[in-house]
Amino acid sequence: MPRVKAYDKDLVLEKAMNVFWIHGYGNTSVRLLEKEMGINQFSIYSSFLNKKNLFIETLRKYREHAGQSLFSSLRKRNAGINDLKEFLYGFVELVRQGKARNGCLVVNTTSEMDAATDPDIAVELQKYFVFVQGMIRNILLNSIQAGDVSPDTDVEKYSNYLLGLMQGLSVIAKNMNEKQVADYISVALLNIEE
């Protein structure tokens, strides 16, 4: 067997993710990618086929990344409303520190795409939303069982609300200050705490 790869595919994919996250799909050139990923264009194309496919793999990576870092507390089997509240108020702190300025890669991409979106990318975006909504549904069900949320809550309805809330959050993190974001969250949560 011949020469071996000089780079870790998963590692350069994570670097690509950050580039797309900061600049967006359209504003990220392959030249910039090779600079930030630290590998040559040839290697990018031989490992990831083309720019679009690299981006799609990036979106998968992003889902994994979000699940393991940002959403880790919400993914616990028994996560409940209090975890969600802590998550949201923790997000305000991220805004204060300027660490949420890039928003959410998936929401940004949703905004960037035409009404006639690329279907392959659209599928990957939807997977992310399904993932997040599943997390939220789980939290609501746990909280009903724990008695923290009224048992006759319409879980589907509230999970749609919270999914939209979090998408809004990722946008206002880019154009509102800490106080405004805190206001948004505190009023939004009045609907859930009994």
Added chain:
Amino acid sequence: MPRVKAYDKDLVLEKAMNVFWIHGYGNTSVRLLEKEMGINQFSIYSSFLNKKNLFIETLRKYREHAGQSLFSSLRKRNAGINDLKEFLYGFVELVRQGKARNGCLVVNTTSEMDAATDPDIAVELQKYFVFVQGMIRNILLNSIQAGDVSPDTDVEKYSNYLLGLMQGLSVIAKNMNEKQVADYISVALLNIEE
């Protein structure tokens, strides 16, 4: 005095607005603009200086456009909570008809921009948010005066909430169906109606 313009500047600006709205700033080429605006590149540059400046004028136009059509009911001097509710439920109907798929030009642009946004464009985006929030503040104050909203409501806090809510709405209009959007709105409004 010499030859006169063969086109109406304000009219071609409106056409440019629609192109940017559909495709986003980065994905709109000057070639596409000249096709859709119906005038030559030379005319674009002589009337609007360059692409970025055309876009900035487009954002001004968009604010004017939104105020006169989408937000017309909310801009009435005595607009109140009921007008806001009607507006939001009317928006669900737009989603149902597929007329909200492009989202909001300003929110889309916010998502498209880097953390280190072009400052000239950022200023124009902020003007839009100030405009919308002013509208919302007015509605809240009117409703307090009319007795439809509790007089000890923190107007600033709730206007931040509602501004975020509307930004979220413009995003989910691109990736959620009618039912999901209706859920989002109906839960969101529980906070305001007494």
Added chain:
DNA sequence: ATGTATTCTAAGCAGTAGCTTAGATTGAGT
């Protein structure tokens, strides 16, 4: 050591980006 399948380097491809320019065309003021 040698063979060889794979990786890496770096140059280059056609297509498109934003923008400019020379010259023909226009039409109100005289």
Added chain:
DNA sequence: ACTCAATCTAAGCTACTGCTTAGAATACAT
């Protein structure tokens, strides 16, 4: 009817886009 400043046409500028390719470099199996 003529003037002339402004408009429009169409070609072309440089820079950059995503992507490809020929050839040198590599490292495992023999």
